[in-house]
Amino acid sequence: xxxxxxxxxxxxxxxxxxxxxxxxxxxxxxxxxxxxxxxxxxxxxxxxxxxxxxxxxxxxxxxxxxxxxxxxxxxxxxxxxxxxxxxxxxxxxxxxxxxxxxxxxxxxxxxxxxxxxxxxxxxxxxxxxxxxxxxxxxxxxxxxxxxxxxxxxxxxxxxxxxxxxxxxxxxxxxxxxxxxxxxxxxxxxxxxxxxxxxxxxxxxxxxxxxxxxxxxxxxxxxxxxxxxxxxxxxxxxxxxxxxxxxxxxxxxxxxxxxxxxxxxxxxxxxxxxxxxxxxxxxxxxxxxxxx
Amino acid sequence: xxxxxxxxxxxxxxxxxxxxxxxxxxxxxxxxxxxxxxxxxxxxxxxxxxxxxxxxxxxxxxxxxxxxxxxxxxxxxxxxxxxxxxxxxxxxxxxxxxxxxxxxxxxxxxxxxxxxxxxxxxxxxxxxxxxxxxxxxxxxxxxxxxxxxxxxxxxxxxxxxxxxxxxxxxxxxxxxxxxxxxxxxxxxxxxxxxxxxxxxxxxxxxxxxxxxxxxxxxxxxxxxxxxxxxxxxxxxxxxxxxxxxxxxxxxxxxxxxxxxxxxxxxxxxxxxxxxxxxxxxxxxxxxxxxxxxxxxxxxxxxxxxxxxxxxxxxxxxxxxxxxxxxxxxxxxxxxxxxxxxxxxxxxxxxxxxxxxxxxxxxxx
Amino acid sequence: xxxxxxxxxxxxxxxxxxxxxxxxxxxxxxxxxxxxxxxxxxxxxxxxxxxxxxxxxxxxxxxxxxxxxxxxxxxxxxxxxxxxxxxxxxxxxxxxxxxxxxxxxxxxxxxxxxxxxxxxxxxxxxxxxxxxxxxxxxxxxxxxxxxxxxxxxxxxxxxxxxxxxxxxxxxxxxxxxxxxxxxxxxxxxxxxxxxxxxxxxxxxxxxxxxxxxxxxxxxxxxxxxxxxxxxxxxxxxxxxxxxxxxxxxxxxxxxxxxxxxxxxxxxxxxxxxxxxxxxxxxxxxxxxxxxxxxxxxxxx
Numbered sequence: 026x027x028x029x030x031x032x033x034x035x036x037x038x039x040x041x042x043x044x045x046x047x048x049x050x051x052x053x054x055x056x057x058x059x060x061x062x063x064x065x066x067x068x069x070x071x072x073x074x075x076x077x078x079x080x081x082x083x084x085x086x087x088x089x090x091x092x093x094x095x096x097x098x099x100x101x102x103x104x105x106x107x108x109x110x111x112x113x114x115x116x117x118x119x120x121x122x123x124x125x126x127x128x129x130x131x132x133x134x135x136x137x138x139x140x141x142x143x144x145x146x147x148x149x150x151x152x153x154x155x156x157x158x159x160x161x162x163x164x165x166x167x168x169x170x171x172x173x174x175x176x177x178x179x180x181x182x183x184x185x186x187x188x189x190x191x192x193x194x195x196x197x198x199x200x201x202x203x204x205x206x207x208x209x210x211x212x213x214x215x216x217x218x219x220x221x222x223x224x225x226x227x228x229x230x231x232x233x234x235x236x237x238x239x240x241x242x243x244x245x246x247x248x249x250x251x252x253x254x255x256x257x258x259x260x261x262x263x264x265x266x267x268x269x270x271x272x273x274x275x276x277x278x279x280x281x282x283x284x285x286x287x288x289x290x291x292x293x294x295x296x297x298x299x300x301x302x303x304x305x306x307x308x309x310x311x312x313x314x315x316x
Numbered sequence: 317x318x319x320x321x322x323x324x325x326x327x328x329x330x331x332x333x334x335x336x337x338x339x340x341x342x343x344x345x346x347x348x349x350x351x352x353x354x355x356x357x358x359x360x361x362x363x364x365x366x367x368x369x370x371x372x373x374x375x376x377x378x379x380x381x382x383x384x385x386x387x388x389x390x391x392x393x394x395x396x397x398x399x400x401x402x403x404x405x406x407x408x409x410x411x412x413x414x415x416x417x418x419x420x421x422x423x424x425x426x427x428x429x430x431x432x433x434x435x436x437x438x439x440x441x442x443x444x445x446x447x448x449x450x451x452x453x454x455x456x457x458x459x460x461x462x463x464x465x466x467x468x469x470x471x472x473x474x475x476x477x478x479x480x481x482x483x484x485x486x487x488x489x490x491x492x493x494x495x496x497x498x499x500x501x502x503x504x505x506x507x508x509x510x511x512x513x514x515x516x517x518x519x520x521x522x523x524x525x526x527x528x529x530x531x532x533x534x535x536x537x538x539x540x541x542x543x544x545x546x547x548x549x550x551x552x553x554x555x556x557x558x559x560x561x562x563x564x565x566x567x568x569x570x571x572x573x574x575x576x577x578x579x580x581x582x583x584x585x586x587x588x589x590x591x592x593x594x595x596x597x598x599x600x601x602x603x604x605x606x607x608x609x610x611x612x613x614x615x616x617x618x619x620x621x622x623x624x625x626x627x628x629x630x631x632x633x634x635x636x637x638x639x640x641x642x643x644x645x646x647x648x649x650x651x652x653x654x655x656x657x658x659x660x661x662x663x664x665x666x667x668x669x670x671x672x673x674x675x676x677x678x679x680x
Numbered sequence: 681x682x683x684x685x686x687x688x689x690x691x692x693x694x695x696x697x698x699x700x701x702x703x704x705x706x707x708x709x710x711x712x713x714x715x716x717x718x719x720x721x722x723x724x725x726x727x728x729x730x731x732x733x734x735x736x737x738x739x740x741x742x743x744x745x746x747x748x749x750x751x752x753x754x755x756x757x758x759x760x761x762x763x764x765x766x767x768x769x770x771x772x773x774x775x776x777x778x779x780x781x782x783x784x785x786x787x788x789x790x791x792x793x794x795x796x797x798x799x800x801x802x803x804x805x806x807x808x809x810x811x812x813x814x815x816x817x818x819x820x821x822x823x824x825x826x827x828x829x830x831x832x833x834x835x836x837x838x839x840x841x842x843x844x845x846x847x848x849x850x851x852x853x854x855x856x857x858x859x860x861x862x863x864x865x866x867x868x869x870x871x872x873x874x875x876x877x878x879x880x881x882x883x884x885x886x887x888x889x890x891x892x893x894x895x896x897x898x899x900x901x902x903x904x905x906x907x908x909x910x911x912x913x914x915x916x917x918x919x920x921x922x923x924x925x926x927x928x929x930x931x932x933x934x935x936x937x938x939x940x941x942x943x944x945x946x947x948x949x950x951x952x953x954x955x956x957x958x959x960x961x962x963x964x965x966x967x968x969x970x971x972x973x974x975x976x977x978x979x980x
Contacts, residue, residue, distance in 0.1 A: 035801035053824035136962035138911030141955040159740040209401035217415035218389030231405035253913040291822040
């Protein structure tokens with residue numbers, strides 16, 4: 026008996042972690058999936074209703090707004106963070122004095138919670154007392170910035186705050202990638218007569234393909250999960266103009282008491298993330314096994 | 317014509333003097349090897365010749381042009397790196413012609429050059445592959461191709477064989493020698509491997525701690541090393557060093573090994589400097605001059621000694637003896653019947669010794 | 681011929697020196713411009729928290745306070761002194777602290793164990809197990825909110841600090857496992873083999889050999905977990921309310937509370953207070969923070 030324990034000790038000790046994750050991650054997702062197939066409203070009712078909730082979901086106006094916002098936000102977020110991150114990384118890679126201080130400044134937003142970020146930017150973008158007043162008092166009298174309360178423009182305020190929070194992360198990833206390039210390739214390029222721009226454009230950036238890939242995946246994942254920032258910055262408003270899937274899910278479950286519908290929206294979010302993450306994890310692990 | 321000339325070159329990294337007043341000149345078409353241990357400054361010197369490092373003092377001249385402040389691409393040089401430094405995201409073909417494209421060479425000329433080089437190095441079939449799909453030897457050849465295609469005045473090599481396994485190293489060394497024999501372009505080659513240096517070079521610069529200890533052809537460096545460092549660095553097994561004193565005895569010069577009651581007659585030795593009676597010196601004797609064979613034409617002395625270690629190499633037996641408070645190694649033929657149990661007749665052939673002053677460690 | 685070529689080289693050198701200077705200045709200019717973008721909100725928060733509402737209404741985001749007053753900080757932290765309706769951060773700060781410490785310890789320890797097993801006690805399918813656990817880093821928590829709410833209720837720990845500790849500990853496991861696994865995989869197996877030959881068993885190897893050399897990754901993991909859990913809002917808002925809420929939830933409530941007069945100075949002071957712990961950790965141990973970010977993401 027003891028021999029058996031001794032031999033299988035590693036697996037026994039592993040069991041709690043695996044067990045907890047199996048149940049609380051995979052088990053719970055399946056549970057949510059099941060709820061999404063029922064007619065639950067305030068409390069779960071476990072009668073099977075099939076895909077009724079999904080049909081209902083895709084017929085809900087608010088959900089469409091959420092999805093649309095998600096697309097707009099994700100694309101802008103992805104592109105701006107990447108461009109900003111790459112530029113900052115390349116510039117910082119040029120043997121700058123005070124590189125450490127600058128890096129600290131670019132990255133500190135990541136240490137703050139989305140609520141703190143949202144609260145700060147909500148104040149900065151305040152329609153009367155915020156940046157508009159600042160610009161006006163500085164002499165740009167015709168400057169208006171009421172995006173926060175403008176149904177069409179509010180989504181872009183979220184982009185501004187999110188970019189502020191996350192570009193540092195992209196920069197850190199690219200800086201690490203740039204630093205891992207061996208010296209001799211740069212020397213060879215110099216001897217071949219390549220100018221600084223050509224070296225970056227033709228040699229270094231193509232070598233950064235894995236980093237681009239990783240960043241995209243991580244950023245998309247952050248985007249799909251966006252919740253805290255929106256709650257703090259716009260609370261989904263004005264009206265429902267900045268609502269997103271995560272917000273929809275919470276509001277539907279706890280304020281509108283439509284638990285099954287909420288579960289359906291959660292499953293949709295899950296599938297969106299899975300579609301991006303699973304290929305990513307698969308390719309990363311294959312690469313590692315090949316080494 | 318002098319292809320490369322370095323005058324009074326000094327280079328510091330922070331507070332450390334990495335190169336100290338280096339002077340060096342080589343003729344067009346020579347193969348110069350910068351040889352030395354890690355940290356001696358040889359790679360720094362190579363990078364300075366390439367224009368990849370700045371200088372604190374001194375000048376670099378290529379073909380009599382002062383290129384000290386000139387960019388690498390304008391110096392007419394090409395370089396092969398230890399890690400090959402091929403551009404990973406480009407094909408072999410793109411790697412080779414990259415430099416030509418940067419200097420805006422016309423397309424047809426590029427094609428001609430590419431064909432010449434890929435034929436010569438036998439990389440035609442690899443042109444569409446990426447570096448990650450090549451073997452070590454293939455990458456080496458592509459790296460050489462990239463350098464070759466620019467038809468430079470000077471080829472620079474930065475320890476290109478260090479990353480290869482032993483067998484491949486010998487093959488590639490042969491390829492480089494073939495390249496040199498065919499092209500006769502001036503080459504500067506950095507290595508810490510003295511066998512590579514001896515086999516490839518027409519001139520070797522042995523470096524230590526930022527200074528060139530000796531600049532000579534390989535045979536001279538082997539036969540007449542001008543310092544203890546050079547003598548020890550070149551040759552495998554390394555030279556035997558015997559402490560002792562010099563004495564004058566009428567017309568003869570005698571070397572008396574420490575702790576031994578013997579006189580070595582070294583009157584035929586070519587002294588550069590004067591010495592004084594009883595001067596403490598070190599006698600250098602290469603292992604091949606310590607064996608069982610007696611060449612009656614040369615001055616020699618025979619002693620009966622007991623071996624302490626015997627190593628077989630196949631074509632030789634390296635035999636270690638205790639002598640003069642130190643261990644000396646001789647090369648004996650495999651049939652010489654040497655064993656650990658009995659004394660053997662050892663012949664010290666004194667026709668090819670080196671004598672170094674004990675304090676200065678320089679050749680007398 | 682030699683002179684004209686030297687002259688050409690000299691001119692090349694001059695031109696490149698001028699170009700260099702222009703490029704470097706442009707570089708610094710852009711870098712400083714962006715650092716202003718990043719620092720701006722922090723400065724605004726600090727300035728606003730030190731001004732009176734009168735000053736705020738009359739001035740702009742960047743006007744300096746006439747006198748520096750910490751009153752609004754005191755209000756944000758300790759409240760105004762009257763009873764109902766007065767939200768302030770102090771109790772929630774302690775809630776978060778009580779929640780963070782056990783959760784970090786538990787998840788870090790479990791992650792270290794799991795990483796150890798997956799790298800030093802290999803078995804068939806261990807890569808799959810790792811992937812299985814890793815996926816837990818990425819799931820949108822919306823997909824588990826409903827079952828978790830129910831489960832916490834069943835266990836009797838809903839709306840409590842303990843419930844939050846429970847939740848954060850579990851969902852921290854995938855991350856901590858990732859960090860330790862990536863760290864331990866680069867520790868040579870020879871170390872373990874030598875220990876086994878010396879007679880050390882499973883636990884002894886872990887505690888006596890691996891843990892002593894794990895301090896870098898322990899720091900990274902603890903910093904990461906601390907930051908994630910302290911900054912959490914979703915779990916806090918979903919599984920607790922009222923007096924058991926963690927600090928981010930309290931902050932949001934404070935700011936959103938629709939009292940007649942909006943007090944931006946108090947809001948900003950509260951935001952800074954909520955952000956200070958993680959900010960301090962970042963400033964002191966920034967490089968570990970970065971290491972956590974990049975190692976987790978790039979290696980997968």
